[in-house]
Each structure stands twice: as structure tokens, then as C-alpha cells.
Amino acid sequence: MTEQVVAGRPSGALRRALIPFALAQFICSFAGSNMNVMINDISRDLHTTVQGVQLAITIFLLVMAALMIPAGKLTDRYGRKRCFNVGLVVYGIGALLSAVAPGLGVLILGNSILEGIGTALLIPPVYILTTLLFTELAGRARAFGAISAMGGIGAAAGPLIGGFITSAFSWRAAFVLQVLIIAVIVVLGRRWVRDPLPPDPERPFDVGGAVLSALGLILVVTGILAADDDLWLMTGLLIAGALVLTWFFVSMRAKERAGREALLSVALFRNRTSNLGLVTQHVQWLMLMGVSFTVSAYLQVVRGYNAVQTGLIFTATTAGLLLSSLAAERFAKRRAQRTIIVVGFVATIAGIVTGLFLVSDTSAVWTFLPGLFLIGLGLGTMLTPSVNVVQSSFGEELQGEISGLSRSVSNLGSSVGAALAGTILVAGLTATPQRSYALAMVVVALAGVLGLWAALLLPRGRMDTAVGADAS
Structure with a gap:
């Protein structure tokens, strides 16, 4: 792979390497949404409830x-390709065990x-190696x-593909499909993926920082899940999570000042453009998973x-x-990334509002389609530029850290979306289903307004020339 660009385009070897990367992002996103259409089937088969499936x-x-x-x-210490394969x-x-x-x-x-651990290990190398x-x-x-795009398509098409497999065979077959695709990625990755930088086995790893960051995120999301059971417990968990995350950031700054290895460089948070881009990424995935779980659970x-x-109803989102x-x-090529992200948020929020106006407890199936189509159209428009804004804000020396942070923020958005919208929906699903559905969708739309506000604060003009710029 000596020649990287041919006539202004990546070489054939590079384009081949992109195939396992895109497939990996597709299957991980697919896994996050395809279970939404299996709620009833899994609940009956495993003798659990909607809350049980939401928890999983x-x-x-x-x-x-x-x-x-x-x-x-860890990719810096053990190698990006090795972490990808592991x-x-x-x-x-995990997929085989689930089946x-x-x-x-x-x-x-x-x-x-x-599957969650596997995804956390393989996704950062995808973005680092691409960079x-x-x-x-x-x-x-x-x-x-x-x-x-493959990640967005995987998340949007997950309900459709999962629905067909579940109806034709069983919900278990959807996990078998994941195993087969993973096997294909392993084969393609061994042949087509290379790591241009050697690993550094002597590089220290910040275990304390890893524990604090994970614990803080777990407490925050668990607090959201506890909202329908105990408001005091929810408040306590959210406060505890905020305190742990504050402790994490303070410790990162102290370690950097002392010249010790920190899990995350605080320099990542001094870049205003990247910070705003991370907010847009978080909200985009919150909206995608929040809408997907809410609509799927309501329909079933x-x-x-x-x-x-x-x-089939979700084909509208996939098509958009x-x-x-x-x-x-x-x-x-024609518009600044800020403009594209703003338009994406406007379209997604408009899709949710359209759905709220058209969908009632007695409305026909078609009333779901216009809103879902607009939501898919808006999300597909802005997913790529948001990633570009964040990744391109830093040079190669920080790509490992910003890739992990970027993916973490996006996946945190997905988990918050499923937890927040799901908790609101499930709380009144039997007593007042239409009201709970509307409230969950309104909350997702309000999150979209926050994302739109962050997008409007992004600098005007093109931002793809920031690679290698000073992060501060």
C-alpha cells in the first residue's frame, strides 16, 4: 500500500481497507437498534417484560x-489492528451466546x-486507522x-432487517446473522487492513482514569433508568455520576500537569469547534435511538x-x-459543514413534530411515514459532517484519544436516548399510551433543539482544513 492517492482518489488498496471498517460500523449500529422490533418476541420467549428488553x-x-x-x-499500546481483531x-x-x-x-x-465490550474495542481502531x-x-x-453513513444505515435499517428475520425465522437468527457478518469482517480485515504505526507496549495506561470515566457514565445513565421507579434514587445517581465525572476531569488535569499518563488529554476540551461538534454527535444519536425505541415499542x-x-414502517426512516x-x-462540496448540520437538525425536528400532529391512537399506518422519512433524511444529512468536524479538529498525535471520545459521546447519546425516551414511554404505556408516546417524542425533539443550538454556534465556512492545527 505504497501509493495512497491515484488521480485524486484513494488507491484500490485503501478502498478495500474501507470495506471491513464500514461493515464493522454497520453491524455495531445494527445491533443497537434491531432489538427494538423484537420486544414482544423476546419478552414472550425469555419470560421477561418490555422493561427487561429496554434494560438489555x-x-x-x-x-x-x-x-x-x-x-x-489501548490501541496505542497493543496496536490498532490487534484491538480491532480482538x-x-x-x-x-457475545452474539453467539445471545442466539x-x-x-x-x-x-x-x-x-x-x-457485544458491548467487543464494540468498544473494535470501533476506535476503525476511525484511528481511517485517519x-x-x-x-x-x-x-x-x-x-x-x-x-453505514453506521446510520445500520441503525435505521436495523428494525427492518431484524423484523424480517424475526418473522421469517426467530429473533435468535438475527444474532446468528451478526456472527456471520463478523466472520466476514475478520477474513477481510486480515487481508486488507494494515496498521501503519507500530504499537508501543511500554506506554503506560491510566487504570484509575478508566475506572472513573466508566463509573461516572454508568451512574448517569442508571439514574435516568431509575426515573420511573424512584425520583430520589434518580437524583442521587445523577448527582453521584456528575461528581465522579468531575473527579475524573480534575484528576486528568492533575496528571497532565505532573507529566504522568492521563486517560484523556484535557486539551481535547479546549477546542470550541470540537466541543460543539461532540454535542451535535451526542444529540444526533440520542434522537435516532430515542425515536427508534419509542416508535417500535408503541407499535408493538x-x-x-x-x-x-x-x-416495514421504519423503511421510511431508512429511505430518508x-x-x-x-x-x-x-x-x-457545495455547502459548509455547519450549514449541513443545521439543516439536518431542522429536518429531524420537523419530522418529529410532523409525527406528533399526524399520529393519534386511531390513525392509519401511513401517518407514521412522513415524520419518519424526514427524521431519516435529517439524520443522514448531518451524521457525516459532525464526525468530520470533530476528527478534523486535531492532528494525528491526538487521533486515538479524540476517536475514543467521539465514539463514546455518540454511544452515550444512544444509551441516553434509549433510557430517557424508553423510561418516559414505559412509565405510562399501559395506562395512557398515547400521552406517554407523545411526551417521549417531545423530549427527543427538545434534545434536538439543543443540538440545533450547538450547530448554530459552529464557525461559519469550511472546517475540513483544521487537521493538524493547534488543538488549543
Whole structure:
């Protein structure tokens, strides 16, 4: 792989390396959303409840968020390709265990814990290796666009694919499919992926920082999940989580000043553009998972739709996301990334508002489609530029850390979306289903307003030339 660019485009070897990266992001995002259409089937088969399935989904997303930053740092010590391969193996074992799970506990172990750990290990290398291999800015932007688009498509198409598999075979077959795709990625990765930088086995690892960051995130999301059971417990957990995360940041600054290895460089948070980009990433995935879980649970539990019917309704979101993802490169050439992100948030919020006006407890199926299509269109428009804004704000020496932070923030958004919207929905699903559905969607829309505000604060003009710039 000596020639990186041919006639302004990445070489064939680089384009081949992009295939396992994109597939890896697809399957991890798919795993986060495909269970949404299996709520009734898993509940009946494993003798659990909607809350039990929501817990499994949220823990999966939370494990990813909690471990993404430490895993990103481990890539420097053990090598990016090695961490990628180990993550694939752990993920595959978790998916296989989930496929044969006799109860909710084993499903949580396989899907939520092992698949979550596997994802945390393999996703940071995807973005780090993409940055290191694609040294030309335009090629790197296209590579990030392809990977981010596959992630969005995996999350949006998860309900459709999962619905078809569940109806035709069983919900367990969806996990078998994940195992097969992981096997394909392992083979392709061994042949086409290389690590341009040698690992540094002597590099120290900040164990204390890893524990504090993971504990803080777990406490925050657990607090959100506790909202419908005990408000005092929720408040206590949220305060505890905030205190632990504050302790984490203070300790990071102290270690850096003392010249010791810190899990996360505080320099990452001195870049205003990157900070705003992280907010937009967090909110985008919060909205995607919040809408996906809320609509899926409502359709199955209240409307009585099966998995394939629920999945078919979500084709509207998938179609919108595909259309905007295919046009992403054209948009990037004509418009500033700030403009694209702003338009994406406006379209997504408009989609939620459209759904709230059209959908009632007696409305026809088609009333879900316009809103879901707009949501997919908006999310597909802004996922790629948000990633570009964040990754391109730093030079190569900080790519490992910013990649882990970026993925952690995105996955935290997914877990908060599933926990927040799911908790609001489940709390009144049997007594006042239409009101709970509307309230959950309103909360997601309000989060979108926060993301829109952050997008409006991004600097005007093109920001893809920031690579290698001073992070401060």
C-alpha cells in the first residue's frame, strides 16, 4: 500500500481497507437498534417484560459508551489492528451466546456485556486507522462519510432487517446473522487492513482514569433508568455520576500537569469547534435511538404490530437516511459543514413534530411515514459532517484519544436516548399510551433543539482544513 492517492482518489488498496471498517460500523449500529422490533418476541420467549428488553438494549449502549475512551487508548499500546481483531472475536462470542440465551440474564451477558465490550474495542481502531491511512483530506472526508453513513444505515435499517428475520425465522437468527457478518469482517480485515504505526507496549495506561470515566457514565445513565421507579434514587445517581465525572476531569488535569499518563488529554476540551461538534454527535444519536425505541415499542405493545410490520414502517426512516447519505458528498462540496448540520437538525425536528400532529391512537399506518422519512433524511444529512468536524479538529498525535471520545459521546447519546425516551414511554404505556408516546417524542425533539443550538454556534465556512492545527 505504497501509493495512497491515484488521480485524486484513494488507491484500490485503501478502498478495500474501507470495506471491513464500514461493515464493522454497520453491524455495531445494527445491533443497537434491531432489538427494538423484537420486544414482544423476546419478552414472550425469555419470560421477561418490555422493561427487561429496554434494560438489555440500554446496557449494551452504555457498555460501549463507558469503555470507548479506555479502548481508544489501548490501541496505542497493543496496536490498532490487534484491538480491532480482538474486538471482533469478543463481539462474535457475545452474539453467539445471545442466539442461544435461555433467559434475560444470559442475553444481557452476551448482547449487552460481551457485544458491548467487543464494540468498544473494535470501533476506535476503525476511525484511528481511517485517519492514519487516508492522509489526503478529501479522501479522508469521503472515508469518514462512508463509515458514518453505514453506521446510520445500520441503525435505521436495523428494525427492518431484524423484523424480517424475526418473522421469517426467530429473533435468535438475527444474532446468528451478526456472527456471520463478523466472520466476514475478520477474513477481510486480515487481508486488507494494515496498521501503519507500530504499537508501543511500554506506554503506560491510566487504570484509575478508566475506572472513573466508566463509573461516572454508568451512574448517569442508571439514574435516568431509575426515573420511573424512584425520583430520589434518580437524583442521587445523577448527582453521584456528575461528581465522579468531575473527579475524573480534575484528576486528568492533575496528571497532565505532573507529566504522568492521563486517560484523556484535557486539551481535547479546549477546542470550541470540537466541543460543539461532540454535542451535535451526542444529540444526533440520542434522537435516532430515542425515536427508534419509542416508535417500535408503541407499535408493538399498543398497536399490536409484529416485528416485520414494525420494520416495514421504519423503511421510511431508512429511505430518508439512504437518500441523504448518498448525496452527502455533493452537499459537502457545495455547502459548509455547519450549514449541513443545521439543516439536518431542522429536518429531524420537523419530522418529529410532523409525527406528533399526524399520529393519534386511531390513525392509519401511513401517518407514521412522513415524520419518519424526514427524521431519516435529517439524520443522514448531518451524521457525516459532525464526525468530520470533530476528527478534523486535531492532528494525528491526538487521533486515538479524540476517536475514543467521539465514539463514546455518540454511544452515550444512544444509551441516553434509549433510557430517557424508553423510561418516559414505559412509565405510562399501559395506562395512557398515547400521552406517554407523545411526551417521549417531545423530549427527543427538545434534545434536538439543543443540538440545533450547538450547530448554530459552529464557525461559519469550511472546517475540513483544521487537521493538524493547534488543538488549543
